[in-house]
Amino acid sequence: MSKTLERTQPDSLSQRGTRSLLTQIWRDYVAQHTGLLLIALVLMIIEGSALGAVSYLVRPLFDQVMVAGNQDMIGLVAIGLFVTFLARALGGFGQRVITVSVGLRVVTGLQKDLLAHLIKLDTGFFFRNSPGALIERVRGDAQTLQGLASNALMTLGRDTFSLIALLGVAIYNDWLWTLIAFVGIPSLVLPVIYLQKRIRNTTRRARMTSANISTRLDEIFHGINAIKLNNLDMHEKHRFTKEVDRFLHAQTHSEMGKAGMPAMIDIIAGLGFMAVVYFGGQQIIAGEKSLGEFMSFFVAMGLIFDPLRRLSNVGGVIQAAMASIERLYGLFEVQPTIVNQPRLADNIEAAARQDVVLDNVHFAYGDNPVLNGLTFTAPARKITALVGPSGAGKTTVFNLLTRLIEPQSGRILLGDTPIDAFDLRDLRHQFAVVSQESALFDESIRQNIALGELSADESAVEAAADQALVTRFTDATAEGLDALAGPRGTNLSGGQRQRVVIARAILRDAPVLLLDEATSALDTRTEQEIQATLDRISRDKTTLVIAHRLSTVMNADVIHVLDKGKVVESGTHEELLAKKGAYFGLYQTLEQ
Numbered sequence: 001m002s003k004t005l006e007r008t009q010p011d012s013l014s015q016r017g018t019r020s021l022l023t024q025i026w027r028d029y030v031a032q033h034t035g036l037l038l039i040a041l042v043l044m045i046i047e048g049s050a051l052g053a054v055s056y057l058v059r060p061l062f063d064q065v066m067v068a069g070n071q072d073m074i075g076l077v078a079i080g081l082f083v084t085f086l087a088r089a090l091g092g093f094g095q096r097v098i099t100v101s102v103g104l105r106v107v108t109g110l111q112k113d114l115l116a117h118l119i120k121l122d123t124g125f126f127f128r129n130s131p132g133a134l135i136e137r138v139r140g141d142a143q144t145l146q147g148l149a150s151n152a153l154m155t156l157g158r159d160t161f162s163l164i165a166l167l168g169v170a171i172y173n174d175w176l177w178t179l180i181a182f183v184g185i186p187s188l189v190l191p192v193i194y195l196q197k198r199i200r201n202t203t204r205r206a207r208m209t210s211a212n213i214s215t216r217l218d219e220i221f222h223g224i225n226a227i228k229l230n231n232l233d234m235h236e237k238h239r240f241t242k243e244v245d246r247f248l249h250a251q252t253h254s255e256m257g258k259a260g261m262p263a264m265i266d267i268i269a270g271l272g273f274m275a276v277v278y279f280g281g282q283q284i285i286a287g288e289k290s291l292g293e294f295m296s297f298f299v300a301m302g303l304i305f306d307p308l309r310r311l312s313n314v315g316g317v318i319q320a321a322m323a324s325i326e327r328l329y330g331l332f333e334v335q336p337t338i339v340n341q342p343r344l345a346d347n348i349e350a351a352a353r354q355d356v357v358l359d360n361v362h363f364a365y366g367d368n369p370v371l372n373g374l375t376f377t378a379p380a381r382k383i384t385a386l387v388g389p390s391g392a393g394k395t396t397v398f399n400l401l402t403r404l405i406e407p408q409s410g411r412i413l414l415g416d417t418p419i420d421a422f423d424l425r426d427l428r429h430q431f432a433v434v435s436q437e438s439a440l441f442d443e444s445i446r447q448n449i450a451l452g453e454l455s456a457d458e459s460a461v462e463a464a465a466d467q468a469l470v471t472r473f474t475d476a477t478a479e480g481l482d483a484l485a486g487p488r489g490t491n492l493s494g495g496q497r498q499r500v501v502i503a504r505a506i507l508r509d510a511p512v513l514l515l516d517e518a519t520s521a522l523d524t525r526t527e528q529e530i531q532a533t534l535d536r537i538s539r540d541k542t543t544l545v546i547a548h549r550l551s552t553v554m555n556a557d558v559i560h561v562l563d564k565g566k567v568v569e570s571g572t573h574e575e576l577l578a579k580k581g582a583y584f585g586l587y588q589t590l591e592q
């Protein structure tokens with residue numbers, strides 16, 4: 001498993017500098033909210049400065065009210081304190097609402113763009129990257145970004161202004177005390193740099209293991225019956241535990257790194273306080289400084305370390321988010337290779353009604369050659385069958401025709417135009433495919449059929465459902481065609497799913513029909529009925545059929561027998577039987 005996931009990293013991980021990533025995030029997603037962020041900034045200044053005002057008011061509170069006993073000042077200081085807290089409350093509320101909503105918009109915007117990008121990537125990308133790992137990227141990593149966008153932004157803005165205001169009050173009271181209190185800060189530079197690096201690395205590891213966990217869960221829940229039937233629960237639990245323990249280890253180290261910064265600040269703060277109390281206390285006893293000055297300074301210092309701790313932590317939060325952002329932007333860097341050519345042919349409608357031709361096509365999955373110079377023609381408006389042993393490359397042909405994959409060499413043509421000369425969407429629109437894959441979505445059966453042609457009206461959808469004998473099983477239920485198909489069609493039996501997919505292909509009414517084991521899950525009687533429908537609808541279409549049951553291909557106009565990625569025999573059923581070659585051999589083994 002980890003092998004598969006390791007393979008995914010070069011595809012999607014690029015380690016880029018913090019500045020370049022932040023600039024890109026800013027340009028792509030944050031800059032459009034500049035107006036709102038400016039308002040938030042003003043509110044942050046209000047909220048942040050309030051702490052400075054509180055510590056400032058401590059000085060008249062001690063010197064004029066408590067020591068000098070000035071009655072008039074009591075009310076003023078009290079009202080001053082209330083107004084300060086009111087301003088802090090309003091500023092804090094407003095800026096939080098803004099930063100959180102900007103954070104959410106950034107994340108959801110990124111998620112939308114990411115999905116739009118991922119959908120365009122080659123099918124091969126999805127072979128290499130498991131669904132669980134990709135879900136984790138779109139959900140988990142994007143979520144981490146929200147933490148950065150709202151928390152870090154809030155802390156950076158508000159706490160920076162608190163720090164400035166409090167530092168101002170501290171210096172105003174005594175610049176030397178302030179210097180003494182902060183004398184240890186420079187010693188933090190090196191440990192901070194070390195910790196930030198460590199946080200980024202451990203978070204990167206934690207995010208990767210988190211993706212592995214999602215992959216495991218995805219496989220377990222999809223394969224739950226196989227796990228139960230093979231008594232694999234302990235085995236799966238063990239594999240899951242291993243991933244979770246890896247995550248635990250990496251995440252704990254990341255959190256320890258983040259916790260280290262405030263702890264160091266506290267130690268430096270303790271040293272600073274100790275020195276100031278020792279030095280300042282002597283000045284007060286000597287009468288060189290007032291109690292109000294000392295208390296005001298002391299409150300400012302006491303309040304300063306909180307924002308300072310949070311600010312020191314922001315670095316960690318940013319580094320942790322960077323690990324996620326680089327993974328997300330790594331995905332944006334992967335580009336599809338199956339794309340439109342710069343100059344496109346525009347005669348797709350006519351071409352799709354001509355012969356389908358494969359000319360010396362070679363294709364390999366990595367180092368595994370699948371097609372080795374495959375050449376055949378599927379004549380227009382005729383039924384062509386592809387038969388051959390399992391693994392011969394029959395389904396691969398369908399994937400090549402629809403450009404889900406590209407051949408390494410050779411030509412694939414509609415008439416005499418190569419298929420890659422057409423717009424990709426237009427090309428795929430010419431095919432109706434009934435494949436072995438479960439192609440249903442968690443929507444109603446009606447909606448699942450309508451996916452074949454989104455512009456089709458209700459009556460066309462119902463007619464397709466009738467022809468594919470879908471209504472035969474939906475009519476028996478109260479919900480009829482509006483019953484839900486379940487996730488990946490799990491509410492339906494294999495044969496029912498096949499009928500829905502056939503109905504979708506009927507509705508699509510495309511000039512080329514690709515049937516890959518289209519009726520394999522049906523009982524003999526239903527298969528015969530559906531076969532009759534398929535024969536009828538394929539009359540004016542070019543049809544390619546893959547079937548293991550030779551009874552389904554006997555009526556084909558031409559049969560190509562594939563073996564090891566090549567056509568080894570071609571002809572009609574009778575001609576091929578008479579040859580007593582590969583087809584005859586297949587016929588004998590399969591029909592027994």
Ligand SMILES: Nc1ncnc2c1ncn2[C@@H]1O[C@H](COP(=O)(O)OP(=O)(O)OP(=O)(O)O)[C@@H](O)[C@H]1O
Binds near residue numbers: 127365389392395
């Ligand atoms: N996504 C993939 N990644 C790697 N190899 C693959 C992939 N899909 C198919 N193959 C390999 O390509 C070869 C041809 O597969 P293909 O599905 O075209 O065979 P087929 O003739 O349709 O077989 P069947 O009759 O069993 O459906 C097989 O050896 C298979 O292992």
